Amino acid sequence: MRDQKQFYLRKGQRRAMIAEAAQTLILERGYAALRTRDVAARVGINISTLHFHVPTKAAMIALVAEATRDSFLALLPPTPDPSRPARAQLRAEAQAYHDSLRDRPELVACHTQLRQIAATEPELTDMLDTFAQGWCQRYVEVLAIGRAQGVFRADLVPQPAALAITGALTAFGPRGPDGLAMFWPVFDEIERGFLATQINEGELR
Structure with a gap:
């Protein structure tokens, strides 16, 4: 149970990092130029890990909106x-x-x-x-x-x-x-x- 709680804490933190990175890139370059690989690079994770948290670009934008x-x-x-x-x-x-x-x-x-x-x-x-x-x-x-x-x-x-x-x-x-x-x-x-x-x-x- 303890390990599971730590996992979800890390997951929440990672999603917050993704939202912040995506928000920054949107402001820097605009939505049309937003690329998931650029968000992954800004967070310091690979694209597979990014897609685990936000499987699509639309899901990433929804996360930015929520944040x-x-x-x-x-x-x-x-x-x-x-x-x-x-x-x-x-x-x-x-x-x-x-x-x-x-x-x-x-x-x-x-x-x-x-x-x-x-x-x-x-x-x-x-x-x-x-x-x-x-x-x-x-x-x-x-x-x-x-x-x-x-x-x-x-x-x-x-x-x-x-x-x-x-x-x-x-x-x-x-x-x-x-x-x-x-x-x-x-x-x-x-x-x-x-x-x-x-x-x-x-x-x-």
């Missing part, structure tokens, strides 16, 4: 919680995305590449759409919490409001770490439209 998704998820704040101030939670969601653009630009660049690849890979499209919907749903929940707390407008509809804010913020993705100067002014302007009239604009978020 990219998991890296984004690891950066998110705690799950929305009705017992915590909604305005602080909304800013924490935006802060996490802002910081990923600033500190992990390779994740956004890889996600952009994956979106282009997904045009011919339906399973990849489903994975990326599920992730995007889950991310937007976090905003939906925070906005609903804020409405219940009286922080956001009583007539606020969380779903379209969440789409408005995530759509605006994702526009900063292609700009890179140096293109974030307007990120918080955009966030503040959108948030202002969500606030209940009795909320003091000078409140601590």
Whole structure:
């Protein structure tokens, strides 16, 4: 049993190395130039070992997508919680995305590449759409919490409001770490439209 656990640990580590190598090569050369033998060489394994972990190029791209998704998820704040101030939670969601653009630009660049690849890979499209919907749903929940707390407008509809804010913020993705100067002014302007009239604009978020 001990040996089996060690095997699966090594397997997980190897798959992570493959995902990282493939992601790097996609960013360096583009998906069209990605070759499994180049990924194997970057990891330091033979092609047979690579195919044991990812039997096809499509499986390797799916692994890259999973790794990219998991890296984004690891950066998110705690799950929305009705017992915590909604305005602080909304800013924490935006802060996490802002910081990923600033500190992990390779994740956004890889996600952009994956979106282009997904045009011919339906399973990849489903994975990326599920992730995007889950991310937007976090905003939906925070906005609903804020409405219940009286922080956001009583007539606020969380779903379209969440789409408005995530759509605006994702526009900063292609700009890179140096293109974030307007990120918080955009966030503040959108948030202002969500606030209940009795909320003091000078409140601590």
